[in-house]
Amino acid sequence: MRLPPLVGRHHHQRRLRAAAAPGSLLLLAGPAGSGKTRLVHTLTEDTDTTVLIGRCPPRTVPFPFAPLVEALRQAPVPAGLSPLCGALAPLLPEHTDHLPPHLPPATTPAADHHRTYRALAELLDALGPAVLVLEDTQWIDTATHDLLRYLTPACPRTCPWS
Secondary structure (H helix, E strand, O other): OOOOOOOOOHHHHHHHHHHOOOOOOOOOOOOOOOOHHHHHHHHHOOOOOEEEEEEOOOOOOOOOOHHHHHHHHOOOOOOOOOHHHHHHOOOOHHHOOOOOOOOOOOOOHHHHHHHHHHHHHHHHHHOOOEEEEEEOHHHOOHHHHHHHHHHHHHOOOOOOOO
């Protein structure tokens, strides 16, 4: 679906495109209704950039990795993933035909979390250049928050946004 043109936001569009370089992590903040989602959608216009969007649901009992699961459900699973990515079968049951076989349970919950973090990192990397958008992060669950902290050191130190 082609959205109508975004008017009067060319400066913000240029800055967002510059900041959304492969391997970057950026935070786009603003009041509700200010056009953040629409601005992010401009990244997909006139380019082949893959944009994966997930929303953090406002839940009293968090669903671990909810925004990532929603975002990754939109993406095709690339071939050649390591056996580690079999750990993602419980999170992405609709992709089990394309994931490596499910792994046996880890020996501890911490080992299971680490395995899941590594598998998600591998899958995100295997998708190639893409923009992962997590919306409504004021409701982010602890597991997703911790995963982002795990992934952040791999991001470049420079940011063309400033």
